[in-house]
Amino acid sequence: MGKRLVIVESPAKAKTVNKYLGSDFLVKASMGHIRDLPKKSLGVDIEHDFKPDYEIIPARTSTVAELQKAAKQSEAVLLAADPDREGEAICWHLSTVLGAFNKNIYRVLFHEITKGAVQRAFENLRELDQNKINAQQARRLLDRLVGYLISPLLWKKIGRGLSAGRVQSIALRVICEREREIKDFIPEEYWSITAELKASNPPPFKAALTEIDGKKTKIKNEKSATAAVSELRNLPFDLEKVEVKEKKRNPSPPYITSTLQQDGFRLFHFPVKKTMYVAQRLYEGLEIGPKGSVGLITYMRTDSVRVSNQALSWARKYIRQNYSEEYLPEKSRIYKNKRKAQDAHEAIRPTTLSLPPDAVKPYLAKEEYNLYRIIWNRFIASQMSSALIEETVFDIKASKYKFKAKGEVIKFDGYFIL
Incomplete structure (x- = not known):
């Protein structure tokens, strides 16, 4: 055979x-x-x-x-x-x-x-x-029908060289509608006032004006703003209330295609096409020294945040080995998909805990390493403990004017450690 x-x-x-x-x-x-x-x-x-x-x-x-x-x-x-x-x-x-x-x-x-x-x-x-x-096939045939039948109409009615498409024509309509909304928008003038204050102990801090005579601040012109500032310069500022509360910041779920594309642009200024090209290379396999060709990430076209039990298990093992127990929640975090998610594939994640970013860096191009690093960090962070934040809110009063100042202190960094 x-x-x-x-x-x-x-x-x-x-x-x-x-x-x-x-x-x-x-x-x-x-x-x-x-x-x-x-x-x-x-x-x-x-x-x-x-x-x-x-x-x-x-x-x-x-x-x-x-x-x-x-x-x-x-x-x-x-x-x-x-x-x-x-x-x-x-x-x-x-x-x-x-x-x-x-x-x-x-x-x-x-x-x-x-x-x-x-x-x-x-x-x-x-x-x-x-x-x-x-x-x-339905998508491919629609691409052809829209492109081949409507494009000539554009040449006749508008000008040669224009093209229509199943996606691009709808996107163009959305852009045009948004542009009309922008042009039709009637701007309203408003002013905000921020006071720089000093307490008995440094450092100085800033507080924003939030209320006047018990009503939400609404200063519509420069004249009113100038008058308020002139009055405030001669008033004492008294601390009226201090409120301290603890907040949790939870990690984000692992990447799906759209969120990876967004962070690819936000962090590295990668166009969508480049992000997907680099992700495809990470998925298909790259030469990692003596290990040969290795597929570093799961399939990168997905709308699901679902993660296999095996991957959850090794993520917890990695966290336990590399951080203290307090960085590990009592049980694995399970994220919910959006209602319309197809859930055909797992979230985008690394394929093995044995190849953290630093271990593969010598073998990857800069853009490959950068994308792999954020995929790795996002996945590991998604299974770590929440960060604990202590937020302090100061209510400060100057006659009829009320100001607020906020400050935050990280009590426990949790997934922020990444």
Whole structure:
């Protein structure tokens, strides 16, 4: 019997997966999608149930020929593209062009590229998920219909070179509506007053004016603000009330795709495309010295904050080993997904506790290390104790004017330690 042919999307992923499989497997890359709608025509039969007319992507002709030859010589074909709609569609297109060369075609699903996850996946072969395939096709056909049918209308009515799209046209409408709201907004002048005060002990502190004659402060013009300041300069300021309370700051859940993209931009000024490119590399596998190619994070396209019991267990073990017991809650933190979350994949997290950021830093590019570090810290922090904050609120009175000042002291840093 021949080897079993395993097909993934990229050479990097092929290299990492191959490391965990034995000599009975041959791992090859499809280089992404192998079929698509034709570029020079609509490729969708609107009159016959929107039937698509797919063709081999010209740049993938030699790849398809190579895969067909390998499939013919193999015992079975195992399709191991990413566990999402696009991955399922890639597998479906592969099964279509390879079906004549090998009838034994199966789907393999894993959400992290680790030895355990890969081996478990290959012990549980599946059929293709037609619902995911249909969902991807619906999106692809809508992309084509909107782009090819509406863009020419824009050329005729507005100007050449404009394009319409399933997503971009809706996004443009949202931007336009928001811009109209901004233009229609009527600004109202307001003034705020802050007093810099000194007590018997340093340091000086600032207090904001919050009430005048028992009513919420509303100073509408410079004249009123100047008059209030002039009056305040000659008044004594008396401490009326001190309130001390303890607050908890709880850690955030592990990253999902959108929150990772937001922090990628906020912390490193990465465009969304760069964040996802770097995350894809961390997922598919990078060379980590003598360990070879290692997938460092779980699948990065997810809307779920769910974490496996195994990962929760090793996160707690890591916290216990590297911090004191007070940094570990009594039980694992379980976060709730938003109501509309699909929950198809786990949250984005590291795949192993044996590779903290500092251990892999010498082997990663700067952007890879930065993104891995925040994924690691966010996940570990999500399982740590809350920070305890002591907040002190000072109510200060000067005749009819009431000021407030706030101060915070960290009593226990908890997850802030990261």
